[in-house]
Amino acid sequence: xxxxxxxxxxxxxxxxxxxxxxxxxxxxxxxxxxxxxxxxxxxxxxxxxxxxxxxxxxxxxxxxxxxxxxxxxxxxxxxxxxxxxxxxxxxxxxxxxxxxxxxxxxxxxxxxxxxxxxxxxxxxxxxxxxxxxxxxxxxxxxxxxxxxxxxxxxxxxxxxxxxxxxxxxxxxxxxxxxxxxxxxxxxxxxxxxxxxxxxxxxxxxxxxxxxxxxxxxxxxxxxxxxxxxxxxxxxxxxxxxxxxxxxxxxxxxxxxxxxxxx
Amino acid sequence: xxxxxxxxxxxxxxxxxxxxxxxxxxxxxxxxxxxxxxxxxxxxxxxxxxxxxxxxxxxxxxxxxxxxxxxxxxxxxxxxxxxxxxxxxxxxxxxxxxxxxxxxxxxxxxxxxxxxxxxxxxxxxxxxxxxxxxxxxxxxxxxxxxxxxxxxxxxxxxxxxxxxxxxxxxxxxxxxxxxxxxxxxxxxxxxxxxxxxxxxxxxxxxxxxxxxxxxxxxxxxxxxxxxxxxxxxxxxxxxxxxxxxxxxxxxxxxxxxxxxxxxxxxxxxxxxxxxxxxxxxxxxxxxxxxxxxxxxxxxxxxxxxxxxxxxxxxxxxxxxxxxxxxxxxxxxxxxxxxxxxxxxxxxxxxxxxxxxxxxxxxxxxxxxxxxxxxxxxxxxxxxxxxxxxxxxxxxxxxxxxxxxxxxxxxxxxxxxxxxxxxxxxxxxxxx
Numbered sequence: 145x146x147x148x149x150x151x152x153x154x155x156x157x158x159x160x161x162x163x164x165x166x167x168x169x170x171x172x173x174x175x176x177x178x179x180x181x182x183x184x185x186x187x188x189x190x191x192x193x194x195x196x197x198x199x200x201x202x203x204x205x206x207x208x209x210x211x212x213x214x215x216x217x218x219x220x221x222x223x224x225x226x227x228x229x230x231x232x233x234x235x236x237x238x239x240x241x242x243x244x245x246x247x248x249x250x251x252x253x254x255x256x257x258x259x260x261x262x263x264x265x266x267x268x269x270x271x272x273x274x275x276x277x278x279x280x281x282x283x284x285x286x287x288x289x290x291x292x293x294x295x296x297x298x299x300x301x302x303x304x305x306x307x308x309x310x311x312x313x314x315x316x317x318x319x320x321x322x323x324x325x326x327x328x329x330x331x332x333x334x335x336x337x338x339x340x341x342x343x344x345x346x347x348x349x350x351x352x353x354x355x356x357x358x359x360x361x362x363x364x365x366x367x368x369x370x371x372x373x374x375x376x377x378x379x380x381x382x383x384x385x386x387x388x389x390x391x392x393x394x395x396x397x398x399x400x401x402x403x404x405x406x
Numbered sequence: 407x408x409x410x411x412x413x414x415x416x417x418x419x420x421x422x423x424x425x426x427x428x429x430x431x432x433x434x435x436x437x438x439x440x441x442x443x444x445x446x447x448x449x450x451x452x453x454x455x456x457x458x459x460x461x462x463x464x465x466x467x468x469x470x471x472x473x474x475x476x477x478x479x480x481x482x483x484x485x486x487x488x489x490x491x492x493x494x495x496x497x498x499x500x501x502x503x504x505x506x507x508x509x510x511x512x513x514x515x516x517x518x519x520x521x522x523x524x525x526x527x528x529x530x531x532x533x534x535x536x537x538x539x540x541x542x543x544x545x546x547x548x549x550x551x552x553x554x555x556x557x558x559x560x561x562x563x564x565x566x567x568x569x570x571x572x573x574x575x576x577x578x579x580x581x582x583x584x585x586x587x588x589x590x591x592x593x594x595x596x597x598x599x600x601x602x603x604x605x606x607x608x609x610x611x612x613x614x615x616x617x618x619x620x621x622x623x624x625x626x627x628x629x630x631x632x633x634x635x636x637x638x639x640x641x642x643x644x645x646x647x648x649x650x651x652x653x654x655x656x657x658x659x660x661x662x663x664x665x666x667x668x669x670x671x672x673x674x675x676x677x678x679x680x681x682x683x684x685x686x687x688x689x690x691x692x693x694x695x696x697x698x699x700x701x702x703x704x705x706x707x708x709x710x711x712x713x714x715x716x717x718x719x720x721x722x723x724x725x726x727x728x729x730x731x732x733x734x735x736x737x738x739x740x741x742x743x744x745x746x747x748x749x750x751x752x753x754x755x756x757x758x759x760x761x762x763x764x765x766x767x768x769x770x771x772x773x774x775x776x777x778x779x780x781x782x783x784x785x786x787x788x789x790x791x792x793x794x795x796x797x798x799x800x801x802x803x804x805x806x807x808x809x810x811x812x813x814x815x816x817x818x819x820x821x822x823x824x825x826x827x828x829x830x831x832x833x834x835x836x837x
Binding site: 161235 | 416417418419420421422423443444445446447448449450451452454456457460463464467468469470471473514518519522528529530531532534541542545546548549552560561562563564566567569573574575654655657662739810813
């Protein structure tokens with residue numbers, strides 16, 4: 145059997161997650177040896193059509209054409225894995241989902257009619273079956289290499305689902321909420337970034353989306369006690385993972401609460 | 407020969423999604439379209455109503471390759487709106503962070519994206535088989551850039567430590583000093599890399615009548631501050647950029663096209679423009695190498711952008727080393743501010759050129775209006791202008807070869823398509 149064929153595909157996104165592969169400078173040439181990179185437009189002019197053994201998908205679905213394109217890639221791929229918050233949760237561009245997209249288009253473009261976009265920015269799993277989702281905005285390059293290696297070895301990838309809090313404890317970072325009263329999404333956010341923000345004296349802002357079984361209502365109650373308004377607390381959940389179900393539900397609840405207060 | 411089109415469906419080794427469409431009438435060029443089909447993400451609309459503190463975190467997500475540029479232009483513009491002045495230490499650390507991004511972004515473009523065009527490879531990874539030392543050296547340079555952004559910004563892609571007023575936390579002396587040995591090695595490696603690329607076989611081609619524009623500063627190579635200078639000899643205050651430049655929407659691109667209002671013509675931003683206008687402000691080693699390789703005082707060959715990037719990497723290493731060695735890290739990590747209603751604008755030098763941000767904020771610190779003008783959308787019209795001339799140099803009956811050479815020229819500008827939409831694949835049509 146030849147080397148597994150790897151394809152990297154991009155939808156609406158910043159390119160940061162596929163850049164994570166190129167940023168794995170120490171392992172990059174080894175990865176390029178272990179797999180046959182047959183489609184990776186950001187890195188290579190060699191563009192082969194499928195079938196692909198592994199497809200890495202970055203970005204969210206935001207245009208009618210992209211709805212068709214992801215179906216085609218799914219049909220061509222044995223194992224399809226999403227990389228990053230855009231592909232797994234709709235990304236920052238999903239902030240328009242609850243809003244008036246045509247008004248957004250008019251705010252940015254003089255002639256919005258030239259451009260076809262969907263009202264919603266949706267994750268890949270809403271359109272096709274996804275075999276593995278790698279979270280993060282951006283993803284962690286070590287997790288990406290781990291998943292690729294595990295696929296090559298035929299084992300289950302080891303990517304933790306616990307919350308950022310545990311990583312702070314492990315790093316020895318003093319809790320920014322307890323010690324300094326800084327609002328932090330660490331208790332409800334999935335691990336993966338190595339708890340960077342608290343180590344830089346700021347609260348976690350949720351790049352990796354909801355951890356397993358997050359207690360968001362409890363965290364909001366605590367956050368509101370520190371003087372943060374419901375509208376601000378809602379904004380904190382409305383960023384790169386705004387459409388992840390747990391974050392979406394709680395940010396809606398807080399938005400309603402803010403409306404009642406006014 | 408009749409009419410025909412040449413198409414590149416997917417431009418490769420560029421950041422983001424786009425294509426190229428060329429329509430020929432015999433040997434005459436009817437139309438050239440750089441087609442950016444990267445879906446729009448509507449950042450300017452998403453920012454409205456949000457706390458101004460969110461802006462550097464959100465605008466970083468416009469681009470995974472140059473997030474620092476988005477963070478720098480946004481914090482400077484917001485500080486202008488809030489009338490906040492940052493300390494000299496914060497200012498130096500911001501330059502240090504920019505050095506990291508230039509090394510990372512230019513290192514990536516030179517070694518993995520652009521050099522393969524000169525040496526006949528499809529990718530840097532394939533090139534590594536025949537040029538292992540050069541590619542490994544390039545990867546190490548790129549890694550240093552990432553390590554620097556990681557140390558000061560907290561994370562290489564989408565840094566977390568940048569805020570309005572400065573940084574959430576200053577790095578410790580230990581964190582800063584740890585980088586010095588690698589950067590000492592890197593300065594020499596960057597000089598070798600730039601000598602290597604300067605020896606490539608460059609096509610004899612010049613952009614016709616191109617105006618180069620970049621920030622310029624009396625005391626330093628431009629990064630975070632200055633006025634805009636142009637190769638026609640004009641000086642433009644950054645505050646007047648909306649009066650001097652105009653963005654126009656064209657049907658074939660999700661990125662807006664920019665022209666200078668006074669000339670009605672396109673212009674070019676980026677490393678070549680910066681070197682052309684600020685060569686005397688380059689660091690000593692970079693100036694010495696520019697002279698050694700006999701780089702023209704006004705270099706109008708876009709293919710030599712790779713040399714300009716090399717010189718800027720040398721500069722970035724040299725300046726970074728100076729800051730890393732001298733950093734005394736005194737003072738507060740950030741300037742404090744009070745909310746006030748106001749408007750602020752700023753331009754900084756992203757790896758691909760001058761990046762403008764303008765914000766209107768209200769008395770509660772919320773964003774009322776945001777305007778972001780990225781360098782690639784400004785460069786697009788000049789790229790199309792140059793392509794029209796370039797085609798006559800490379801046209802042949804072998805359409806794949808013609809398309810490939812057109813794509814090579816586009817890559818020379820290092821377009822950043824995700825940024826510009828708020829691009830590449832070549833189609834040539836002969837009618």
